[in-house]
Amino acid sequence: MPNKKAMPPKTPLWARLTKHQIIIPIAALLLLALFNLIADPSFFKITLKDNSNGDPVLSGNLISIIDNGSELAILALGMTLVTAASGGQDISVGAAIAISGSVMLRVLCGSDSRSETLQAPIIVAFLMACLVSMAFGAFNGSLVAFFKIQPMVATLILFTAGRSIAAWINNNELPIVKDESFAYFGNYIPGIPIPTPFLIAIACFIITWLIMKFTNLSLYVQSVGINEKTSRLNGLNPEFIKLMTYVLLGLCVAVAAFIKVSRISTINYSVVAKDIEMDAILAVALGGNALSGGRFSMGASVLGAYVIQFLTTTLYKFEVNAAALPAYKAVVVIILVVLSAPTVREKLSRLGKKLHKNKAAAETA
Amino acid sequence: MLNLMMTGNGRLKPPGRKMTDTNLLTTITIAVFFVMYIGSMVFLGEGFLKPQTMLNLISTNAYLIIIACGMSLVMITGGIDISVGGVTALVSMSCAVYLDMHGGNVYISMLLAIGIGLAFGIIQGFLIAYLQIQPFIVTLAGMFFARGMVTIVHTNPFNVANKDFVELKDTRIELPDFLGSTNRRGRFIPAKIEIGVIVALIIVAILFCVLKWTKLGRNFYAVGGNKQSALMLGINVKRTTFISYVMCGLLAGIGGYVYFMHVGSGSPSHATGAEMNAIASSIIGGTMLTGGVGNIVGTLFGVLSLALIQSIVSSIGLDQAWWTGITIASMLCIFLVVQSIIIARRKKANLKNAAGNAAKEVAT
Amino acid sequence: MHEDSLLEMRGIYKSFPGVKALQNVDFTLRKGEIHALMGENGAGKSTLIKVLTGVHIKDEGDIWLKGHDKVQIHSPQEAQKLGISTVYQEISLCPNLSVAENIFIGRGKGGLVSWRTMNKRSQELLDSLGIAVSATQQLASCSIAVQQMVAIARAVDMDCSVLILDEPTSSLDETEVEKLFILMRQLKERGVGIIFVTHFLDQVYEVCDRITVLRDGTLVGEYEIENLPRVQLVSKMLGKELDDMADIKNSVPEFVDKDEAPVYEVKGLSSTEGISPFDFEIHRGEVNGFTGLLGSGRSECVRAIFGADKVTSGTVKIDGKSVRITKPREAMKHGIGYLPEDRKRDGIVGDLSVKENIILALQVKTGFFKPFSKAKANEFAEEYIKLLDIKTASVNTPIKSLSGGNQQKVILARWLLTHPKYLILDEPTRGIDVGTKVDIQKLVLKLASEGMSVTFISSETDEMLRTCSRLLVMRDRKLVGELTGDQLTQTAVMNTIAGGDKNAE
Known part of the structure; x- marks a missing residue:
């Protein structure tokens, strides 16, 4: 039965499009692309070069973006779930990656940090890392779900202690994996010109899509994030669901750690994945997801992750000092977030309506 | 636990003195601190029996006290500011560059510090309070910006050579004789603290008064307790929130200068993790991130607790960086868990009492 | 503006995207009157109240207040200053503050707080209204009913000329409702105008002088209580004659099978x-x-x-x-x-x-x-x-x-x-x-x-x-x-x- 009050005014196409949250990262992407196009069209060039092993591989700025953005995009998957269900963020992912990577190296190198051969199959190392990350994820999740501690604060614990724990796992040594095949995962598999991290990321996206399609994870997580009490009265177990999101993030951490360690076949406890938690949270926010939880769009977060990577690469191209990078990121992020703030949007749309009215009035006059 | 007394005309008298949430948590913090300190005096003796050890710790952490107080203000209103560490580093570097490379005046450098802090506070406060963007994102960007700017201002770390400044930096205030100690050679060395400590304590005192006796301070609590209600009660929520961030920024600037006076140099790696320490200190001090609950005195003891842990760790001879991180994290964990249990218990008790009261009133 | 009117709202329009919440609504509140505002869900009652209290800004229309002539109300603070107080259904107080603080916060001149004065005045106020709480108690430790009454005490203390009670009785039991009515009558004697928004027909007939009925965002009419029997009121709210209410049970046979297990x-x-x-x-x-x-x-x-x-x-x-x-x-x-x-x-x-x-x-x-x-x-x-x-x-x-x-x-x-x-x-x-x-x-x-x-x-x-x-x-x-x-x-x-x-x- 039609709404008796009033038929809503016909919304123009552009207004309907902008309602979808994914428009924010898309807009950002387009802006960056445009900027680079104007500054230097050769930015987008992709070439086929030979890498150090003699295999032909794709290279170029775009490749660099999808390559280096892999870890971030994978983390964004888990971070979106955590944000949606618990209304807070996990700031320990960087430290967790350090721990996870450390575990992997420990398994692969045993107690000899310069061992020539792998002490265990790579898959075992990966599974161990998964288990450890998920366990830490469960730790965070328990604090949040069962002790009702705010996520940012609960994960502050691991953030503070994580890198120390990572160093302790390997007795403060920096093991190096000499085996060549291990490096494939963070770089290139011989014969495949596409960077492996990107392929791993694609695999993760596909798995995530399948999970979203064939389970109720999305509905449950959103329901719990929006209204926990109601969710419980509908038969859901909010604590369990929240716990699960942290565990799943732990899984993402393990995959990201795997890639990170494989890139250089070793690890630097205080540097690895530094500030990645901030980037991951930014990716989720850039994707238009509310940091206070509730509805979410996974795709938008992933896109947000690549936007951040795009930004980083653009800045490197302009030879910005690595340490100064955060300042530029900050400015861009602020601009984006201000533009997408509801109050600003309202003012802009009111301005738009006024202009429209004036135009119409001028035409009728 | 419930004392229902009858007043003269037979009406039920409501339950008497029950500590507010804020006071309860703060009491726990202070108690824990003293237990730890007495424990270290007993078990570790030696250094802890000399007041100078503790005083040195306070000198080293004076800046953290100031920053944590600013953080508490913002947390009481229900927000957060993770840019304070970055601002501290930026202030140090900027003042260092100003003093050494532009032949600056020490007093002007203080103004510079305050200016930087205020700028951050005002901009962030505006974005959060008036544009209603989430505090986490805004201050995260603020932190990024500040850290990046440090490198842009000057890339390499260096010590400040400016004569006036070095003199200021080395000034020590002597304390009453009974706090002093005699060293092995038999010479009496009076206890000394840095200027920063006085600054910190003055700020603590001022903020305590603001929070307890000014309308602005009480508005902070109201906004943190229930934003919607505060609005309905006629409080200008936007302005109150804005002011809290401006004050936090200002305190970050002041704290930054105190830090600068302590280290005497500028470096991109200064004050890393300071924001997290400030948050941890506030939480350990009984300020809740959800807002509406918090106490400056508690924050002070939170910082002191952190400092105490650092000194316990180093006196036992453990690797400081490593073990401090773990112990602070554990303490934070314990405090969070205990706080959440206590608050949850109280909520349940209140509901039960309230229901009991309602039933009793119905019966009469 | 009439001699004994405290408040006159004329020609109020307010729309939201897709919904015309209020269209050409008038409302008058006289001195010392308890005036019920009624209507089905979606009739526009709460929008009208929010316009009056500055939560929403009207699109068109005028508001006159006694002693102020025409006014523009842009925020709850402004409304408060004009002497319009509201007590909402959802407790609009701060649970982490004390009862006394909740009564006095956001009011008054000056920047300093005097705890002693505040506590003393609050306790006096609470005692005079028969509310059994200690002024220094944390609000969160009081029952919902008591919190409601503290909210009303606050409004009373602010010497409001217009008091809006938005569904105040939903969470109160009968004794508490009676206490509330006593309070309301007290205020009436003082000349305060009360707008009573409610669904409870019995309560309206017990305590109100006049009723304004809204339906679908428009004004149906303003009536004196004596001149409007219940049935008529309901039919005006619905816009149709209502005899369905009478005895619907007769039309559906009872079906209870007691032989099998429950x-x-x-x-x-x-x-x-x-x-x-x-x-x-x-x-x-x-x-x-x-x-x-x-x-x-x-x-x-x-x-x-x-x-x-x-x-x-x-x-x-x-x-x-x-x-x-x-x-x-x-x-x-x-x-x-x-x-x-x-x-x-x-x-x-x-x-x-x-x-x-x-x-x-x-x-x-x-x-x-x-x-x-x-x-x-x-x-x-x-x-x-x-x-x-x-x-x-x-x-x-x-x-x-x-x-x-x-x-x-x-x-x-x-x-x-x-x-x-x-x-x-x-x-x-x-x-x-x-x-x-x-x-x-x-x-x-x-x-x-x-x-x-x-x-x-x-x-x-x-x-x-x-x-x-x-x-x-x-x-x-x-x-x-x-x-x-x-x-x-x-x-x-x-x-x-x-x-x-x-x-x-």
């Missing part, structure tokens, strides 16, 4: 919410209800049945077989559904769409690995939108943008979709317009006739008397009596609640 049976059920262990059973096709004063434990009983609160004891049998029900999930598994009392807190998932809210319970029942296809979900939603006449722009509209009554219908749809054997409805008609109330009562009886068991709770006893074949009476968290057949009269209910203990089991 659909649901429990012995010694109790929960952490403090209800004394009670026995309860319900048969197929039976409609029964819990009645009693506010706070007597009715909702707690049904919540215990559903496992919504922590169950501490009780042996449950479904269709004669022993089962365990300690969580909502288990209750749902056994075919029980529960429509909660607090729609906003326990009922709706605000940002989710109407469709998602409707399918939620059934989806959880079906399982994590079996999500409904989009088509199926739409089908379910459309079916119930049609069945319950839910007014929504589309199935994908977020439920929070629907009016209260329609939200309630969505939640009802949710549980009906699960085809429960036993449906518990806790205040399904609260905050709903009269027309929908009747529809829901009719629906309950129809479902019962088709074999569903229903437990119905309502604060309005006559609703229960119209639909239930058995009433369980609660007092002070204890089951004290059961009424059936001829005993189902208002008098019998009152007596049992008071302590007649007729037919106590």
Whole structure:
């Protein structure tokens, strides 16, 4: 039965499009692309070069973006779930990656940090890392779900202690994996010109899509994030669901750690994945997801992750000092977030309506 | 636990003195601190029996006290500011560059510090309070910006050579004789603290008064307790929130200068993790991130607790960086868990009492 | 402006995207008058109030205040300064502050706080109003009713000329309502004008002088209480003549089969919410209800049945077989559904769409690995939108943008979709317009006739008397009596609640 009050005014196409949250990262992407196009069209060039092993591989700025953005995009998957269900963020992912990577190296190198051969199959190392990350994820999740501690604060614990724990796992040594095949995962598999991290990321996206399609994870997580009490009265177990999101993030951490360690076949406890938690949270926010939880769009977060990577690469191209990078990121992020703030949007749309009215009035006059 | 007394005309008298949430948590913090300190005096003796050890710790952490107080203000209103560490580093570097490379005046450098802090506070406060963007994102960007700017201002770390400044930096205030100690050679060395400590304590005192006796301070609590209600009660929520961030920024600037006076140099790696320490200190001090609950005195003891842990760790001879991180994290964990249990218990008790009261009133 | 008018609103217009909330509405409040503002859900009552208190800014129209001429109200602060005070249904106070602080915060000149003065004045105020609290207590430690009264005390202290009470009695029991009315009459003598927004017809006739009726955003009329019999009032609110209310039970035959095992049976059920262990059973096709004063434990009983609160004891049998029900999930598994009392807190998932809210319970029942296809979900939603006449722009509209009554219908749809054997409805008609109330009562009886068991709770006893074949009476968290057949009269209910203990089991 039609709404008796009033038929809503016909919304123009552009207004309907902008309602979808994914428009924010898309807009950002387009802006960056445009900027680079104007500054230097050769930015987008992709070439086929030979890498150090003699295999032909794709290279170029775009490749660099999808390559280096892999870890971030994978983390964004888990971070979106955590944000949606618990209304807070996990700031320990960087430290967790350090721990996870450390575990992997420990398994692969045993107690000899310069061992020539792998002490265990790579898959075992990966599974161990998964288990450890998920366990830490469960730790965070328990604090949040069962002790009702705010996520940012609960994960502050691991953030503070994580890198120390990572160093302790390997007795403060920096093991190096000499085996060549291990490096494939963070770089290139011989014969495949596409960077492996990107392929791993694609695999993760596909798995995530399948999970979203064939389970109720999305509905449950959103329901719990929006209204926990109601969710419980509908038969859901909010604590369990929240716990699960942290565990799943732990899984993402393990995959990201795997890639990170494989890139250089070793690890630097205080540097690895530094500030990645901030980037991951930014990716989720850039994707238009509310940091206070509730509805979410996974795709938008992933896109947000690549936007951040795009930004980083653009800045490197302009030879910005690595340490100064955060300042530029900050400015861009602020601009984006201000533009997408509801109050600003309202003012802009009111301005738009006024202009429209004036135009119409001028035409009728 | 419930004392229902009858007043003269037979009406039920409501339950008497029950500590507010804020006071309860703060009491726990202070108690824990003293237990730890007495424990270290007993078990570790030696250094802890000399007041100078503790005083040195306070000198080293004076800046953290100031920053944590600013953080508490913002947390009481229900927000957060993770840019304070970055601002501290930026202030140090900027003042260092100003003093050494532009032949600056020490007093002007203080103004510079305050200016930087205020700028951050005002901009962030505006974005959060008036544009209603989430505090986490805004201050995260603020932190990024500040850290990046440090490198842009000057890339390499260096010590400040400016004569006036070095003199200021080395000034020590002597304390009453009974706090002093005699060293092995038999010479009496009076206890000394840095200027920063006085600054910190003055700020603590001022903020305590603001929070307890000014309308602005009480508005902070109201906004943190229930934003919607505060609005309905006629409080200008936007302005109150804005002011809290401006004050936090200002305190970050002041704290930054105190830090600068302590280290005497500028470096991109200064004050890393300071924001997290400030948050941890506030939480350990009984300020809740959800807002509406918090106490400056508690924050002070939170910082002191952190400092105490650092000194316990180093006196036992453990690797400081490593073990401090773990112990602070554990303490934070314990405090969070205990706080959440206590608050949850109280909520349940209140509901039960309230229901009991309602039933009793119905019966009469 | 009239001599004795305190407030005049003329030609008020207010629209939101897609909804014309107020169109050309007038409202007048005289000095020393208690004026009821009534209308169905969606009539525009709360929008009018929010315009007056500065929460919304009117699109068009004028507001005149005595002593101020024409005014523009842009914020709650401005409204407060003009002498307009509001006490909302949802407690608008800060739980972490003390009672005294809540009374005085956000007011007065100067930047400093004097605790001694504040506490003293507050205690005096509270004592003079007969509110049994200590001024220094933390507000969170007071009951909801007391918090409500503190809110009113605040308004009283602010010497307001216009006091708006927005559904103040929803969470109060009868004694507390009486106290409130005494307070209101006191204020009336002082010359304060009170706008009383409420759904309770009895209360309106007890304490009000005039009534303004709104319908669909427009003004129906302003009337003096003496000149408007109840039936006329209701018909004006609905816009039609109403004889459906009379006796709907006669049209639907009672269907109670007592020979087979009860659909649901429990012995010694109790929960952490403090209800004394009670026995309860319900048969197929039976409609029964819990009645009693506010706070007597009715909702707690049904919540215990559903496992919504922590169950501490009780042996449950479904269709004669022993089962365990300690969580909502288990209750749902056994075919029980529960429509909660607090729609906003326990009922709706605000940002989710109407469709998602409707399918939620059934989806959880079906399982994590079996999500409904989009088509199926739409089908379910459309079916119930049609069945319950839910007014929504589309199935994908977020439920929070629907009016209260329609939200309630969505939640009802949710549980009906699960085809429960036993449906518990806790205040399904609260905050709903009269027309929908009747529809829901009719629906309950129809479902019962088709074999569903229903437990119905309502604060309005006559609703229960119209639909239930058995009433369980609660007092002070204890089951004290059961009424059936001829005993189902208002008098019998009152007596049992008071302590007649007729037919106590």
